Amino acid sequence: xxxxxxxxxxxxxxxxxxxxxxxxxxxxxxxxxxxxxxxxxxxxxxxxxxxxxxxxxxxxxxxxxxxxxxxxxxxxxxxxxxxxxxxxxxxxxxxxxxxxxxxxxxxxxxxxxxxxxxxxxxxxxxxxxxxxxxxxxxxxxxxxxxxxxxxxxxxxxxxxxxxxxxxxxx
Numbered sequence: 001x002x003x004x005x006x007x008x009x010x011x012x013x014x015x016x017x018x019x020x021x022x023x024x025x026x027x028x029x030x031x032x033x034x035x036x037x038x039x040x041x042x043x044x045x046x047x048x049x050x051x052x053x054x055x056x057x058x059x060x061x062x063x064x065x066x067x068x069x070x071x072x073x074x075x076x077x078x079x080x081x082x083x084x085x086x087x088x089x090x091x092x093x094x095x096x097x098x099x100x101x102x103x104x105x106x107x108x109x110x111x112x113x114x115x116x117x118x119x120x121x122x123x124x125x126x127x128x129x130x131x132x133x134x135x136x137x138x139x140x141x142x143x144x145x146x147x148x149x150x151x152x153x154x155x156x157x158x159x160x161x162x163x164x165x166x167x168x169x170x
Contacts, residue, residue, distance in 0.1 A: 002127040006137050010117040010148045016159035018106035018113045022080040024155060025104055026052045028060075034154035040143045042068075053077055060087060067092060072100075081106055094132055096125035100140075115151065119144050 014021060024034065028044040037043065046059040054077040062068040072087025085102040099122040107114040121140060123133055 001124045002130045003122070003124045004130075004133065005120065005122050007118065007120040008141065008144070010119070010144050012115045012148050012152050013112050014115050014152045014155050015112050016155035017080075018108045019080040020159045021106050021113055021115060021151070021155055022083065024151065026074075026077070026079070026083050028052060028058055034158075035147060035150045038143065038146060040139060061089070075101075076103065091125075091136065094125060094129045096123060096129070096132075096136065098123050098136060098140075115148070117144060117148060 029047050029050065032043050035041070040061070042062040042064070044058050044060045045063050046057075048057055050056065052074055054074055056074040058072050058074075059069060060072050061070050067090075070087045070089045072085055074083065075086045076082060076084030082103065082105045084104070085100075087100050089098045089100060090096075091098065101118075101120040101122075103116075103118040103120075105116045105118075107116070119140065121137065123136060125133065
């Protein structure tokens with residue numbers, strides 16, 4: 001097996017409080033309120049325990065489609081400053097495993113918050129299919145850009161709404 005690592009930091013300046021952004025991104029069962037499904041991601045379900053906290057496990061991707069789903073865990077939880085996720089995705093067609101680590105940090109500045117999403121991919125795959133790694137990385141890159149854009153759009157439109165989003169405290 002060939003092993004490699006890839007990472008990228010996605011940054012956005014969002015006109016919304018860090019606490020609102022933290023709640024938005026930690027309330028995984030309700031991502032559908034602000035993140036439309038895509039060819040890669042459908043929704044998140046089976047979050048236990050909920051409300052989300054350190055150690056919460058979740059079923060992600062396309063949970064109703066075997067082979068397009070994965071299980072993950074919240075590996076860091078520091079409201080309202082940061083949250084971390086880790087999940088492993090099996091790409092059976094090419095016998096690859098992608099361990100995904102996502103770290104969000106929220107840094108307030110005046111009426112904005114700097115949102116940083118650090119994506120780290122640990123990719124294990126047979127050497128013979130290693131040239132396909134670029135397609136895996138590209139797919140993750142597009143999905144992360146889409147997610148960050150959706151966070152910004154939703155948060156800036158709804159951060160001031162009193163009932164815009166559920167809180168993770170109940």
